[in-house]
Amino acid sequence: MEISDDAKARLSNRVNRIVGDIDVYDAEKREITRELTSHFYDHSMTHATERGSKVIEKQDIEAVFAESEDPREIAAGYMQSYVNSLQRAGFVSRAIAFVIDWIIFGLIIGFVVLMISLPFLALFPDQFNWHFTEPHYQFFVEPNGPVAMLMAFLIGSTTFIGMLVYFIVLEGTFGATPGKWLLGLRVLREDGTRIGYVEAIIRNIPKVVGNSVFIVIDALLMLLLFNKEKQRGFDKIARTIVVHKGKKKDRKET
Amino acid sequence: MQEDIDKWLKELKKGSTKLSILSLLRSGDKYGYELIHDLEVRTGGVIIIKESNAYPALHSMEGDGLVESYWKETGEGIPPRKYYRITARGQGFLEEMIREWKRYVNAMDEIWGDGNGNQR
Numbered sequence: 001m002e003i004s005d006d007a008k009a010r011l012s013n014r015v016n017r018i019v020g021d022i023d024v025y026d027a028e029k030r031e032i033t034r035e036l037t038s039h040f041y042d043h044s045m046t047h048a049t050e051r052g053s054k055v056i057e058k059q060d061i062e063a064v065f066a067e068s069e070d071p072r073e074i075a076a077g078y079m080q081s082y083v084n085s086l087q088r089a090g091f092v093s094r095a096i097a098f099v100i101d102w103i104i105f106g107l108i109i110g111f112v113v114l115m116i117s118l119p120f121l122a123l124f125p126d127q128f129n130w131h132f133t134e135p136h137y138q139f140f141v142e143p144n145g146p147v148a149m150l151m152a153f154l155i156g157s158t159t160f161i162g163m164l165v166y167f168i169v170l171e172g173t174f175g176a177t178p179g180k181w182l183l184g185l186r187v188l189r190e191d192g193t194r195i196g197y198v199e200a201i202i203r204n205i206p207k208v209v210g211n212s213v214f215i216v217i218d219a220l221l222m223l224l225l226f227n228k229e230k231q232r233g234f235d236k237i238a239r240t241i242v243v244h245k246g247k248k249k250d251r252k253e254t
Numbered sequence: 255m256q257e258d259i260d261k262w263l264k265e266l267k268k269g270s271t272k273l274s275i276l277s278l279l280r281s282g283d284k285y286g287y288e289l290i291h292d293l294e295v296r297t298g299g300v301i302i303i304k305e306s307n308a309y310p311a312l313h314s315m316e317g318d319g320l321v322e323s324y325w326k327e328t329g330e331g332i333p334p335r336k337y338y339r340i341t342a343r344g345q346g347f348l349e350e351m352i353r354e355w356k357r358y359v360n361a362m363d364e365i366w367g368d369g370n371g372n373q374r
Contacts, residue, residue, distance in 0.1 A: 037333055038336065041333050043287055077304075081314045
């Protein structure tokens with residue numbers, strides 16, 4: 001049966017939306033795309049036939065979609081069946097991603113801090129003690145006054161909020177920080193579905209709270225206790241895993 | 255109350271997806287939409303499997319060697335269809351599933367029936 005152009009576009013659009021949410025290897029994605037396209041085509045064809053038409057129109061597609069599920073649900077269903085075949089990310093790739101994240105974050109926050117401090121330093125120089133030590137040519141300022149304290153507070157809170165946004169909000173929204181994204185890693189729930197902000201918050205607690213000690217301990221926990229599952233302590237608590245997007249598990253591992 | 259019943263039914267149906275799909279494949283190779291549609295029609299709308307359930311189940315059964323798939327051209331401007339065929343292993347698994355299902359139904363019967371499927 002023929003299909004009108006706008007119906008075809010609508011169908012293709014929906015299938016791509018579904019498959020876009022399925023993080024598996026490309027060959028599988030192509031296969032799923034073909035099968036779902038075929039499915040919706042056949043379903044729409046039934047609909048078109050029922051109303052006596054010889055062409056699949058947009059209304060048939062729309063009717064089928066109305067009866068169908070949310071694209072995310074369909075994607076989640078697929079992810080649940082794929083999760084066991086995805087390769088989980090180990091210590092090395094995750095550590096590299098973390099280092100990259102700190103470099104990127106450091107650059108961004110460094111720039112922001114500079115932007116905040118310059119006006120303060122320029123307009124209220126007397127609020128700071130300026131030190132210039134001869135032997136090593138070191139230069140630093142320390143706050144000495146209420147306005148300077150305000151600047152220090154702004155810098156501190158901006159940095160903290162920046163950390164929350166970078167490590168938690170980004171991961172909760174996209175399932176990855178820029179460092180992870182560059183390495184092709186994704187954070188998923190243990191059942192393969194996408195994480196939400198709750199998981200992002202819980203699993204990143206050791207990164208945001210306290211100093212680097214916590215994340216190091218957490219990473220060690222992974223190496224010592226949960227190496228098989230490739231989960232940090234806080235991954236276990238949040239029930240999250242980190243996978244190599246679109247990479248099948250090696251045969252020898254299964 | 256209806257909402258709770260629906261939730262319970264949903265879980266129940268999810269557990270019997272493989273059973274219903276394999277049963278249907280016993281009578282011949284079918285493609286995804288055909289399976290979903292036939293199930294609905296044959297059971298008078300009682301068994302309606304959603305896409306998020308059916309296709310992942312088929313994929314998982316293929317991984318387990320219970321079914322095989324192949325693409326078939328349809329011509330006439332219709333996109334090719336992915337057909338599924340039950341394997342020998344799938345047949346064996348199905349027979350075992352039916353045996354267990356009957357055992358379960360009988361057990362349930364013992365709990366709330368009088369042995370003839372009638373409520374006590």
